[in-house]
Amino acid sequence: MSQNSLATQFTDKVVLITGAAGGIGREVARALLDAGAIICIGDINTDGCDETVRPFLEKDKSRKHLIYSLNVASSSSVKGFIDASVAAFGRIDYAFNNAGILCSPKLLADVDEDEYDRVVDIDMKGVFLCLKYQIPAMINTGGKGVIVNTASTHGTVGDKLAMAYIAAKHGVVGLTRAAAMDYVDQKIRVNAIAPGLTLTPMIASRLADPELRGPLLSKIPMQRLAAPEEIVGPVLYLLSDASSYVTGQVMVIDGGTTVM
Numbered sequence: 001m002s003q004n005s006l007a008t009q010f011t012d013k014v015v016l017i018t019g020a021a022g023g024i025g026r027e028v029a030r031a032l033l034d035a036g037a038i039i040c041i042g043d044i045n046t047d048g049c050d051e052t053v054r055p056f057l058e059k060d061k062s063r064k065h066l067i068y069s070l071n072v073a074s075s076s077s078v079k080g081f082i083d084a085s086v087a088a089f090g091r092i093d094y095a096f097n098n099a100g101i102l103c104s105p106k107l108l109a110d111v112d113e114d115e116y117d118r119v120v121d122i123d124m125k126g127v128f129l130c131l132k133y134q135i136p137a138m139i140n141t142g143g144k145g146v147i148v149n150t151a152s153t154h155g156t157v158g159d160k161l162a163m164a165y166i167a168a169k170h171g172v173v174g175l176t177r178a179a180a181m182d183y184v185d186q187k188i189r190v191n192a193i194a195p196g197l198t199l200t201p202m203i204a205s206r207l208a209d210p211e212l213r214g215p216l217l218s219k220i221p222m223q224r225l226a227a228p229e230e231i232v233g234p235v236l237y238l239l240s241d242a243s244s245y246v247t248g249q250v251m252v253i254d255g256g257t258t259v260m
């Protein structure tokens with residue numbers, strides 16, 4: 001595939017993105033807007049989504065897009081998001097299921113059930129609900145049918161004091177592999193990214209504490225965090241035809257952290 005077709009293949013395609021009010025989701029949404037895509041972004045923070053698209057609307061007020069007040073942990077909310085996207089633009093071509101939250105740092109036995117449920121409901125069940133409603137919508141509308149889920153390095157290895165997040169992100173890896181196999185005959189591709197520490201609002205407050213920052217950085221061979229922009233290329237690769245023979249895989253983007 002030529003570089004040119006990589007740059008143009010998202011033009012006028014309908015791309016759903018969750019968690020696009022900031023961080024990684026915002027950077028991916030903006031890259032897709034740059035590539036001419038029609039984006040449908042769902043997030044509990046719709047003001048942040050307005051900010052994500054604002055520079056593009058300033059250039060062209062008629063720019064097609066949809067912002068949806070979404071809670072990925074709610075079946076009716078996710079179904080509403082998918083239905084609204086199909087009603088607005090007639091089909092769904094691509095999806096980036098990226099919304100997520102961290103858990104508070106605690107030993108497993110100190111995690112109460114409410115916090116466990118909250119993290120698993122948003123980080124894992126949220127991805128299940130997105131897949132459950134997106135895949136039939138992609139098939140029924142004749143969309144391109146390519147999905148990327150955001151897992152984490154914590155979906156591939158263990159760590160201390162992050163049980164609920166680690167469990168949920170391993171679940172995202174499992175959901176990715178299962179969905180890829182269930183729908184391989186329908187030519188739907190499903191892959192995941194597993195970022196390492198990335199400088200986004202999610203972790204900014206934890207990194208502000210020098211006592212936490214030093215030990216976190218010392219685990220990274222590249223000795224720096226990822227910028228959210230550095231996660232964009234792998235996502236676009238997995239969405240694009242450049243990865244047409246790749247499905248059910250997890251791409252780790254972590255500066256070498258999980259290699260050591």
Ligand SMILES: NC(=O)c1ccc[n+]([C@@H]2O[C@H](COP(=O)([O-])OP(=O)(O)OC[C@H]3O[C@@H](n4cnc5c(N)ncnc54)[C@H](O)[C@@H]3O)[C@@H](O)[C@H]2O)c1
Nearest residue numbers: 019021022023024043044071072099100152197198200202
């Ligand atoms: N930042 C990192 O170091 C890192 C590392 C590995 C994986 N990740 C994953 O990347 C994804 C994006 O995180 P980020 O770092 O850009 O952080 P972020 O906090 O900037 O983005 C997360 C987004 O999800 C949204 N969100 C939270 N709960 C939601 C819900 N119930 N329904 C809908 N939207 C909801 C937030 O409003 C926010 O816009 C997450 O899944 C996160 O687990 C982040």
